[in-house]
Amino acid sequence: MVKKTKKKVVKKPVKKKLSPDLQAVETLVELIRVTSTIIPNDVDRAIRKAQGEEVENTTASYAMNIMCDNIELAKNKSQPLCQDTGTVIFYIYHPPGFHQTPFIKLIHKAVIASTKKGYLRQNSVNSLTGENEGTNVGAGHPSIHFVEHASKTLEVKLMLKGGGCENVSAQYTLPDTTLSAGRDLDGARKVILDAVMKAQGKGCGPGVLGVCIGGDRADSSAHAKKQLFRKMGERSKIKELAAMEKEIVETCNKLGIGPMGFGGKTTIMECLIDHRNRVPASFIVSISYMCWAFRRQGAVIDTKTFALKKWLY
Amino acid sequence: MIELNYPFSKEAVRRLKVGDMVLITGKLFTGRDAVHKYLHEGNKSPVDLKNQIIYHCGPVVMKDKKGHYTVTAAGPTTSIREEPYQWEVIRDHGIVGVIGKGGMGQKTLDACKEYGCVYFHAVGGAAQVLAERITNVNGVYLEELGSPEAIWDLSVDKFPVVVTMDSHGNSLHKDVEAQSKENLKAYL
Numbered sequence: 001m002v003k004k005t006k007k008k009v010v011k012k013p014v015k016k017k018l019s020p021d022l023q024a025v026e027t028l029v030e031l032i033r034v035t036s037t038i039i040p041n042d043v044d045r046a047i048r049k050a051q052g053e054e055v056e057n058t059t060a061s062y063a064m065n066i067m068c069d070n071i072e073l074a075k076n077k078s079q080p081l082c083q084d085t086g087t088v089i090f091y092i093y094h095p096p097g098f099h100q101t102p103f104i105k106l107i108h109k110a111v112i113a114s115t116k117k118g119y120l121r122q123n124s125v126n127s128l129t130g131e132n133e134g135t136n137v138g139a140g141h142p143s144i145h146f147v148e149h150a151s152k153t154l155e156v157k158l159m160l161k162g163g164g165c166e167n168v169s170a171q172y173t174l175p176d177t178t179l180s181a182g183r184d185l186d187g188a189r190k191v192i193l194d195a196v197m198k199a200q201g202k203g204c205g206p207g208v209l210g211v212c213i214g215g216d217r218a219d220s221s222a223h224a225k226k227q228l229f230r231k232m233g234e235r236s237k238i239k240e241l242a243a244m245e246k247e248i249v250e251t252c253n254k255l256g257i258g259p260m261g262f263g264g265k266t267t268i269m270e271c272l273i274d275h276r277n278r279v280p281a282s283f284i285v286s287i288s289y290m291c292w293a294f295r296r297q298g299a300v301i302d303t304k305t306f307a308l309k310k311w312l313y
Numbered sequence: 314m315i316e317l318n319y320p321f322s323k324e325a326v327r328r329l330k331v332g333d334m335v336l337i338t339g340k341l342f343t344g345r346d347a348v349h350k351y352l353h354e355g356n357k358s359p360v361d362l363k364n365q366i367i368y369h370c371g372p373v374v375m376k377d378k379k380g381h382y383t384v385t386a387a388g389p390t391t392s393i394r395e396e397p398y399q400w401e402v403i404r405d406h407g408i409v410g411v412i413g414k415g416g417m418g419q420k421t422l423d424a425c426k427e428y429g430c431v432y433f434h435a436v437g438g439a440a441q442v443l444a445e446r447i448t449n450v451n452g453v454y455l456e457e458l459g460s461p462e463a464i465w466d467l468s469v470d471k472f473p474v475v476v477t478m479d480s481h482g483n484s485l486h487k488d489v490e491a492q493s494k495e496n497l498k499a500y501l
Contacts, residue, residue: 059475059485062334066436066473073441083373083386083440083461118385121373122460130347132459164391164414164437180501190501197497201486202391202415204437251500255493260437261415262475263489293438 021106024306027299028110028156029117031308032088035158035297036080036119039071040313042232043208043269043294047071050206050259050266060264067259067292082204082293084162085120088142091229093155095303100146107144111136120160155312157229157298165207165291168199171221174283183283188213189244195287196252196268201261204291208232208270209248212286213241215276224286227272229296231313236273245271259292316471321364323429326409329476331483335433336471340451341368341412345390347462348455349398352406359454360464362406366433369395369413371461373440374450382450384467386440389414392432400424416477416486425480432478434485446472 018026039047051068054061074081088111092103114120115136122134124141136142149155172191174183179194181187192211199207210227212220235242248271258264269292278284298312317325319339329335342360344367352358372387392399392413399417402408403424410430411417414437425431435443449468456463477485 059332059334062475063436066439066442070436070439070442073445077441079444080373080386080440082438083371083388083444084390085373118373118375121371121386125459130459132461134460162438167391193497193500197493200490200493202393204414254500255496257489257493260434261486261489262434262477263485263492291438 020304020306024103024106024301025110025113027301027306027308028107029114029119031156031158031297031299032110032114033078033117033119034311035160035295036085036114037074037078038297039074039081039294040297042313044071046232046269047206047292050269053265054259055265058264059262060258060260063259063262080119080121081295082162082291083121084164085123086160086162086295087166088120088136089159089161089225090142090144091147091157091226092145093147093149093151093153093157095152095154096148098148098154098303104144107142108137111142152303154301154303155298156301157312158296159225159228160295161225162204162291162293165199165203165289168195168203169221169224169287169289170195170198171217171284171286174285185213185240185244187283188285189248191285192248192271192287193251195289196257197255199289200257200267203289204293205257205261206259206266206269206292208290208294209268209272210288210290211271211273213273213275214278215284215286216278216282217284219276220284220286221288223274223276224288227274228288228290228294229298230272232270234272238275241273241275245273321366321409323364323409326431327429327480329431330479330481331476331485333476335474335476337366337433337474338470338472339468341366341467341469341472343368343370343372343463343465343467345369345371345462346394347458348464349395349402351455351458352402353398358406360466362402362408364407364409366410366412367402367408368467369411372444372465374460374465382453384444384447384450384465387444387447388438388440389435389443391415392417396421403428403430412474416484422478422482422484422487425478426482429480431476431480433474434477435472435474443472446470
């Protein structure tokens with residue numbers, strides 16, 4: 001009996017089957033749209049929490065209310081949360097044997113289409129000539145990273161990182177005598193706090209920190225930024241780092257910098273730290289600052305049809 | 314909530330002080346990095362900026378088939394990059410307001426005091442809330458600098474901002490920075 005009710009046929013609207021290439025572009029445009037216009041659930045929860053903590057009728061609370069209104073409006077109008085739709089950063093996790101080169105072309109097509117639709121601002125500028133071709137495709141842009149994984153699935157993660165928060169991201173080498181920061185975890189803690197101090201107002205707080213302790217300059221920066229793909233509240237599996245993540249958030253929220261640097265309770269919503277090995281001579285700490293308009297999303301995509309199967313955040 | 318209506322004047326902005334929440338109705342001109350560099354290099358402004366407000370913003374603007382523009386996202390960009398130029402633009406062009414985010418430095422604060430100008434802070438990242446308050450695109454200048462860098466002449470209705478630097482030498486940014494620095498000492 002029960003089984004019968006399950007069989008109830010719901011007529012789905014017939015959708016034309018697209019070729020895999022066209023389908024891939026459509027899926028990628030949808031990924032870009034959702035990333036640009038809808039704040040991920042985990043970040044949304046953190047923002048609402050921060051909103052609740054500010055004292056009513058202060059400029060901090062006023063700012064938090066505007067942010068929450070903005071989240072609703074962007075979603076309802078399907079328009080960018082922030083006009084700076086940022087550096088477009090893709091991480092593609094694919095099974096062995098996946099063809100990367102044709103996929104890059106499809107990503108470019110999707111980025112151009114998304115710019116035409118207004119999900120992305122004309123945001124990519126030639127650093128030598130100052131020219132903006134208006135397509136968001138140019139030298140090194142979008143930024144595309146491929147990672148082969150053991151799973152049979154195709155996962156495409158996307159982050160749109162605005163210039164304001166990228167400009168206040170920072171890199172330090174330990175020891176840093178001006179900050180009395182030594183070559184240890186406590187030294188790392190001090191430079192992270194310094195970065196948050198310097199970011200005040202400029203990085204559109206309350207922000208989120210991705211941190212990498214160690215590595216060479218290039219890998220350290222990239223790995224710090226990659227931490228922002230972890231979900232809010234996902235503590236490091238390393239006991240010392242998990243404790244440090246919590247401590248950094250607590251300390252930052254006692255500094256009184258607050259939303260937009262107006263003064264207030266929440267300066268940082270989350271801190272996500274990982275580490276890389278280093279050579280004996282260098283001890284690099286990288287901090288990737290993310291603004292409250294934290295745009296990242298991911299999709300599981302069918303490897304054959306390129307249809308969207310599931311959202312990751 | 315204080316309302317500031319067009320036409321703007323030095324007298325009206327002199328009455329504003331740090332912490333005031335203001336709704337601006339009238340007109341704004343966007344101008345960011347390239348525009349400030351352009352004016353600093355001695356080029357003539359394509360629009361008369363006297364008694365006007367400059368908005369540090371690179372909006373997302375859509376153009377329809379009839380050539381009509383609509384702003385679909387328009388939050389502030391970080392103002393401190395204009396610190397080397399802003400005082401000069403205040404002095405030479407007679408602007409009475411700057412809207413941006415993150416605040417500006419001593420040079421700008423001094424110019425605000427000397428020439429009668431106010432720094433308004435809009436909420437960064439709130440591109441939709443702010444775009445909703447833009448009622449019309451009246452024109453565009455220096456479009457050759459690229460859409461985000463151009464001067465967009467915009468009509469606004471109740472555009473929400475907070476005064477964080479006034480024309481009397483006060484700066485919320487200075488105060489918060491000093492206080493947070495003091496607070497940080499306990500953790501170093």
